[in-house]
Amino acid sequence: MTYKITSSAQVNALAALRIINKDAATVQQQVSSGYRVETAADDATYWSFASVMRSDSNSLQNIHDALGVGASKVDTAYTSMDSLIDQLGEIRKTLLTAKEAGVDKTKLNTSLSELKGQLQTTVQSTSIAGENWLLNRDxxxxxxxxxIGGFVRGASGEYQMQTIDFPADQTVMIDMTDANRGLLTKTVDANTLNSDGTATARNYYLLSAGSTTPATGTEIKLDGNTxxxxxxxxxxxxxxxxxxxxxxxxxxxTMSARIGDRVAYTADMSDLIDKGVGALVDTDMDETATLQKALLAQQQMGIQTISILNTAASKVLLLLQ
Structure with a gap:
């Protein structure tokens, strides 16, 4: 004869254990993935907000990278110009020395030629991302x-890049087509005052770089007759x-400083957005670890409860045999 015993306590204990196991699996998934809201099924509202914010963060990262490239171009041009200023200062010192009585101007011209060669080398080597702001060959x-110097929000809320422009004719030091378009190769009027107070136009140029259209006037160089x-x-x-x-x-x-401010601002904005996304969907590891321990203890208690109920039911069966 077969006996079937239905225990409400056993049924309730099994139902409770199933719920505990489900919660434990959910918590384990949160710990493993690091996300409290990983898919839209977990929380459609938070997932949607987080997705939009991630898109904004990616856009800001692209802008941040573009700003970095722009900053590199400006900084490269500035660094080279700073070097050119130092080299021009050395040329000026050499020319001042040439005014002293008894100096060998021919020997001084050797130093002058080396300094002018350094100017040309500095200009020709100033290139980054395929651009040389100091040299024009076109x-x-x-x-x-x-x-890229900044960004704004578009009408639809999207990020749009802004550019900063700098006059090209101000940065060109050497022009290989027309010497008069390059600062270091163009003709400059000295406008020296004569003894009687009148000005006489005397045209000079510093570098002869082999431009198609050369500069007019006299090249700045020294010899014994200078x-x-x-x-x-x-x-x-x-x-x-x-x-x-x-x-x-x-x-x-000034342009570099402006871009630098935007680079820092973009990085801060991106960090804030990432923190916002984390607050929405990331797992709180401390809280989740504590919950995981509590669920483990509940699992053990549920298993023990079912074990006790099964033992009691088996004793009843023995009595009925």
Missing amino acids: ATLPTSRSV TSAQVDDMIAVVDSLLSTLTETAAGLG
């Missing part, structure tokens, strides 16, 4: 140099070049 000079008045003219030209170059470098420095 027949037509670009209107401006553009870099007069003190000519040296004064050359110094006046170098002073003019230094003034213009310093002003351009200052403009690039």
